[in-house]
Amino acid sequence: MSTPSFDPSSDRSAQLRAPAHWQAVEFISDLHLQPGEPKTFEVWRAFLQRPAHERADALFILGDLFEVWVGDDVLDSSASTDQAFWRACADALKAFSLHTPVHFMAGNRDFLLGAEGLxxxxxxxxxDPTALDFLGQHWLLSHGDALCLADTDYMRFREQVRQPIWQREFLARPLAERTAIARGLREQSEARKRSTASDPSLWADVDTTAARDSLQAAGASTLIHGHTHRPAEHTLGNGLQRVVLSDWDAAAQPPRAEVLRLDARGLRRLPLPLS
Structure with missing residues (x-):
């Protein structure tokens, strides 16, 4: 099966200029918050409740904050047995946003988060993507899934579910039906992960040429993204690089929870307290 081509001119990045008073920003992604994993939720809530002197001037969430989001009505529907969890997530974010702006970029699990949910x-x-103008540079932000061109099955699925007509038809279904569909898709995804877990060569990763083309089109030198759950720094040549965010899983062995901070000192990975 051929690898899809990539045309950066068809996916121009949006532009966001940081206010002059910003001194530091933070990036997180792939927390996959869900009712069945309370440890990660508690670490995340503690992160949001840090004292003022520890917080940055803005928080950027680059996708997959939630393991699944089947519609904004999960926050107010009595038909949802997990309503209390989703409401707790929303309330924690709302309280945090009163003193720190929060910018959210959809991932492959929570792209149905709409205006009411936001x-x-x-x-x-x-x-996605967005070029952030901060500290005199452009930093290209993305969830990263659109750049995993070798994952052809997913790329076809992504193209389908990002269509407005598909989303309207899906959201018109009863909440219980949407939840069941999402559960089935998650099970398929987990089965696929297990089947490739022992062979890293089969893991989907960002296409180097696509990443380089995106950076050049945006006038940026650093791409910051999540999605792959493989935190690292990759040199792309000609002064370009991509930086991969960590996923979060407080119940894993060893547990994972990390924020990427950008300030005058550069990019730094800051592990969070897990107990």
Missing amino acids: KACGMQGLS
């Missing part, structure tokens, strides 16, 4: 969480939606 409002309930106190978040501002962010296009």
Whole structure:
């Protein structure tokens, strides 16, 4: 099967200029918050409740904050047995956003988070990709899934579910039906992960040429993204690089929870307390 081509001119990045008073920003992604994993939720809530002197001037969430999001009505529907969990997530974010702006970029698990959900969480939606103008440079932000070109099955699925007509038809279904569909898709995804777990060569990763083309089109030198759950720094040549965010899993062995901070000192990975 051939690898899809990539045309950066068809996916121009949005632009976001940081206010002059910003001194530091933070990036996280792939927390996959869900009712069945309370440890990660508690670490995340403690992160949001840090004292003022520890916080950055803005928080950027680059996708997959939630393990699944089947519609904004999960926050207010009595038909949802997990409503209390989703409401707790929204309330924690809303409280945090009162003193720190939160920019949210959809991932492959929570792309159905809509205007009402963003409002309930106190978040501002962010296009994928977005070029952030901060500290005199452009930093290209993305979830990263659109650049995993070798994952052809997923790329076809992504193209389908990002269509407005597909989303309207899906969201018109009863909540219980949407939840069941999402559960089935998650099970398929987990089965696929297990089947490739022992062979890293089969893991989907960002296409180097696509990453380089995206950076050049945006006038940026550093791409910051999540999705792959493989935190690292990759040199792309000609002064370009991509930096991969860590996923979060407080119940794993060893546990994982990390924030990427950008300030005058550069990019730094800051592990969070896990107990």
